Amino acid sequence: MANENLPRRGFLLGAFGIAGMGYLASAAAEPSPLPPPPVPVPAIPAPSLTPFNYHSPPLQPFVDELPIPETRAATGELAAISGVHRYHRDLPETRSWGFERPVLGPNLEAFRDRLARIGFRNELGPHVLAPHVDVTMHGVTEEDRTDPRFTVHLHGGANSPDADGHPLIGWRNGGGPSFAYGNRQEAATLWYHDHAMGITRLNIQAGLAGMYYLRDEFDTGRDDNPLGLPSGEFEIPLIVQDRTFDADGSVQPMVATYIPQGYNQSGQLGDVCCVNGVAWPRLEVRRTLYRFRLLNGSNSRPYIFEFSNAQPFFVIGGDLGLLDAPATARWVRVSPGERVDLLVDFRGIRDGETVDLINTALNDLGNTVFMAPELRSVMRFAGAGDGPAAELPPVLRGGPGRPDPLEPLPRPDSVRTVTLMGLSDTSRPVPFSTMMSLNNLAFLSSDIDLARAGTVEQWDIVNTTPFDHPIHLHLARLRVIGRQPILTSAYFAANHPPRFGIRWAPSADAFALGPEQGPPPWEAGWKDTVECPTDTITRVLARWPAVAELGFDPDAVIPVPPGAVAISPGSDDEMADGMAEPEEIRGYVWHCHNLDHADHDMMQRIRVRP
Numbered sequence: 324m325a326n327e328n329l330p331r332r333g334f335l336l337g338a339f340g341i342a343g344m345g346y347l348a349s350a351a352a353e354p355s356p357l358p359p360p361p362v363p364v365p366a367i368p369a370p371s372l373t374p375f376n377y378h379s380p381p382l383q384p385f386v387d388e389l390p391i392p393e394t395r396a397a398t399g400e401l402a403a404i405s406g407v408h409r410y411h412r413d414l415p416e417t418r419s420w421g422f423e424r425p426v427l428g429p430n431l432e433a434f435r436d437r438l439a440r441i442g443f444r445n446e447l448g449p450h451v452l453a454p455h456v457d458v459t460m461h462g463v464t465e466e467d468r469t470d471p472r473f474t475v476h477l478h479g480g481a482n483s484p485d486a487d488g489h490p491l492i493g494w495r496n497g498g499g500p501s502f503a504y505g506n507r508q509e510a511a512t513l514w515y516h517d518h519a520m521g522i523t524r525l526n527i528q529a530g531l532a533g534m535y536y537l538r539d540e541f542d543t544g545r546d547d548n549p550l551g552l553p554s555g556e557f558e559i560p561l562i563v564q565d566r567t568f569d570a571d572g573s574v575q576p577m578v579a580t581y582i583p584q585g586y587n588q589s590g591q592l593g594d595v596c597c598v599n600g601v602a603w604p605r606l607e608v609r610r611t612l613y614r615f616r617l618l619n620g621s622n623s624r625p626y627i628f629e630f631s632n633a634q635p636f637f638v639i640g641g642d643l644g645l646l647d648a649p650a651t652a653r654w655v656r657v658s659p660g661e662r663v664d665l666l667v668d669f670r671g672i673r674d675g676e677t678v679d680l681i682n683t684a685l686n687d688l689g690n691t692v693f694m695a696p697e698l699r700s701v702m703r704f705a706g707a708g709d710g711p712a713a714e715l716p717p718v719l720r721g722g723p724g725r726p727d728p729l730e731p732l733p734r735p736d737s738v739r740t741v742t743l744m745g746l747s748d749t750s751r752p753v754p755f756s757t758m759m760s761l762n763n764l765a766f767l768s769s770d771i772d773l774a775r776a777g778t779v780e781q782w783d784i785v786n787t788t789p790f791d792h793p794i795h796l797h798l799a800r801l802r803v804i805g806r807q808p809i810l811t812s813a814y815f816a817a818n819h820p821p822r823f824g825i826r827w828a829p830s831a832d833a834f835a836l837g838p839e840q841g842p843p844p845w846e847a848g849w850k851d852t853v854e855c856p857t858d859t860i861t862r863v864l865a866r867w868p869a870v871a872e873l874g875f876d877p878d879a880v881i882p883v884p885p886g887a888v889a890i891s892p893g894s895d896d897e898m899a900d901g902m903a904e905p906e907e908i909r910g911y912v913w914h915c916h917n918l919d920h921a922d923h924d925m926m927q928r929i930r931v932r933p
Contacts, residue, residue: 376696377575379568379595382411384603385679385703391559392424392533392599397431397504400442403473403531405451411595411602415572418451419600420530426600428533430560431515433506435539443475444499450522451529455576457587459751460521460922461766462491462890467522470495472888476518477535478660479642479851481508481798481868483875484910485882490520490926491890491908498886505874509726510542511644512616512662514562520766520890520926524591524622524918528576530600532620534560541726542645549724551716552639553614553666559606561617565593565624565698566602578695581754587923589757590790591622594696596682605703608669611710614639615665619657622918624684624698625791625854628663629654631679639719640664643800643849647720647728650844654683658793658854660916663845666715672706679703687857689789729848732802732864735781740828743855743915743925744820745788759788759915759925763820763827767892770826772913772929774799776877777869784853784861785831787811792920795852796865797911798877798931803842803853804862809834811858831860852916870933877931881908892928 406425409416422428422443433439450456453468462472472493480487486502494500513535517526538544546554567575582588595602619626630636630653637649642662655663672678680701685691721728744763748756764770774780781804784794809831818829839862846853855861870876883889891906914926 373696375580376578377567377580378696379575379593380414380570382413382595382602384700385605386412387601387604389604389606389702390599390601392427392429394430394432394536397433397439397441397535400444401428402444402446403499404446405448408530408600410566410568410572410597410600414568414602417572417574420447420451420526422531422533426530427562428515428531430534430536432536432538432544433504435506435509435537437506439504439506440501441504442499442501445473445494445496447471447473447496450525452525452574452576454584455525456522457585457922460587461924463521466495471522471526472519473517473526473531474500474519475502475515476797477502477504477513477515478795479511479513480504480506480535481873483873484877484879487797487911488518489881489908490518490523490912491892492881492883493519493888494886495888500884500887506537507872507874508537509644510539511537511642512618512640512664513537514618514620514662516620521922524587524922525576527620527918528566528574528591528622532562534562534616534618536616539726541724550719551714553612553713557611557710557713558614558616560599561615561702562599562620563617563626563701564597564620566595566597567593568595568602583753586751586753586756587919589759589923590690590695590917590919592624592690592695592698594698596698596701598702603700603702605705607707608672608704609708609710610670610672610706612713612715613667613669615667616662617657617665618662619659621659623659625656625658625793626682626701627654627656627684628680628701629683631681634678636668637666637715638663638845639666641845641848642851645719645726646845646848648718649715650847652845655845656684656843656854658791658852658916659918660793660795660852661850661854668715669704669706669710672704674706674708676706677703687789687791689857732804733779733866735864736778738781738783740783740785740830742828743784743786743788743792743794744827745790746823758923759790759792759920760823761914761925761927763823763825764927765824766924766926766928768824768927771910772927774865774867774929774931776867776873776931776933778867780865780867782863782865783830783832784855784863785809785814785828786855786857786859786861787814789857790917791857792855792925793852793916794855794861794913795916796913796929799851799865799867801850801853801866802864803846803850804864805839805841806856806862807839807860808836809858809860810836835860867931876933877911878909878933883908
């Protein structure tokens with residue numbers, strides 16, 4: 324079977340480093356939310372080259388215009404197709420994937436409480452990144468090189484199990500799912516992307532992702548919206564994805580030259596920043612207020628976004644909706660899968676004047692050790708004339724014409740501890756081969772997490788690894804409580820982990836190194852993805868919607884439609900693929916949104932019972 328090389332044991336990574344100090348050092352190195360005084364940021368040099376990593380050919384930044392995907396109603400059918408795309412003026416054209424486009428997809432627009440029925444069809448042909456398909460992953464076979472599976476997950480959508488894009492069910496060429504999205508939630512910036520188990524990291528790198536704007540009666544997306552937010556040409560999606568390119572223009576999904584082709588490398592950090600599918604683009608802006616729906620669609624890289632002239636901007640929302648009022652900031656940290664809703668005031672820019680969006684995030688401890696490239700430039704804005712009059716809305720929630728204010732953090736009904744762990748994958752003939760796990764369990768462990776609809780849980784997420792991890796819970800709505808560094812080596816010494824496959828999630832409270840730090844202002848609202856720094860407890864509230872809110876049974880069996888390819892859950896870390904009658908599939912998943920980690924093996928199933 325395709326899983327015969329999955330690890331049966333391994334040794335822990337991270338416990339032998341300077342536990343706890345990585346987070347403290349990075350926190351000290353990063354700027355405060357409002358650094359005094361505003362001093363222009365100097366030009367940032369190109370990242371240095373290392374002999375151990377792949378590198379793109381030299382590319383001049385800011386020569387290509389930012390493409391803006393069209394907005395269309397979330398209805399009908401979208402074909403996932405193979406196209407020809409040029410990522411930069413100086414690169415050759417190459418094969419890529421997209422939804423009805425050569426790369427990425429249109430902005431889908433839906434409205435609260437209006438059912439959206441949409442189908443997705445696989446017309447991808449052979450895999451764009453076929454040589455990099457790893458057949459040791461769950462359910463992956465040689466057929467995924469020539470006839471790849473795909474499915475679609477609406478990230479942030481509170482949808483029934485059969486419309487969530489479960490990674491165990493996929494479709495090959497000629498097939499595809501039909502989903503009904505209930506949209507029973509307030510306006511938010513969602514996104515849709517592939518979620519096929521074992522090849523998600525490659526399918527999204529090839530281009531299978533797009534934005535999903537959920538509107539409501541307050542945030543209508545129209546010029547006369549009650550909140551006074553920018554609309555039309557002044558509301559722009561920014562899908563930020565780092566990539567490495569070969570000289571022939573194709574995406575190079577590998578980072579380390581010492582990892583053999585065809586193996587998941589446990590992370591992907593590129594040396595070129597693409598926005599909406601173009602490397603280091605340029606956007607002409609008028610003197611007015613802009614709304615940017617910014618998505619970190621990268622496989623592994625977190626960003627700290629700020630402007631090269633240190634100008635402030637305004638965060639008005641996060642993953643699942645608006646804040647109570649705009650939060651003034653000069654930087655915002657966004658991990659893979661997260662979204663931020665920004666207002667940027669360009670009323671002071673002169674014609675021809677430029678300002679760059681840059682990334683000032685440093686590599687975490689693990690990626691520093693492996694000499695992953697850092698990345699600074701993102702895109703450029705250039706002044707180009709006057710725009711319509713616009714004013715920053717002082718309030719976004721509470722009062723006539725606005726949604727209700729965010730409620731205080733509710734008291735949890737229960738508390739659970741979960742652990743993020745790194746293991747050496749001794750079964751694979753790959754140097755420094757690692758795998759990541761949740762609670763010391765394989766993805767298809769029979770030890771399945773359980774939750775109850777209509778309850779609020781506190782999740783204490785203990786990151787014992789030298790890597791930061793963005794954790795995404797399907798269906799749940801999250802609020803960040805705070806983060807607290809821990810001494811990981813002492814935590815391991817007092818709670819020696821059992822063999823791989825046995826749940827291990829002891830409390831880490833006794834090993835805290837200092838007081839808990841509350842979330843920054845942009846994390847004050849509802850979320851679905853939360854960054855969990857290395858050697859840290861990240862505490863979040865997880866609200867599981869009640870059945871009455873959802874309008875469906877969240878624990879219903881997911882039928883396998885005719886023509887779909889199902890991976891059958893087995894016991895422990897064993898499974899079968901392509902079975903005519905797979906075992907019963909239920910519920911949702913929660914996982915790291917570092918996509919290479921999610922493919923191997925940082926994903927768990929969770930059942931949400933009525």
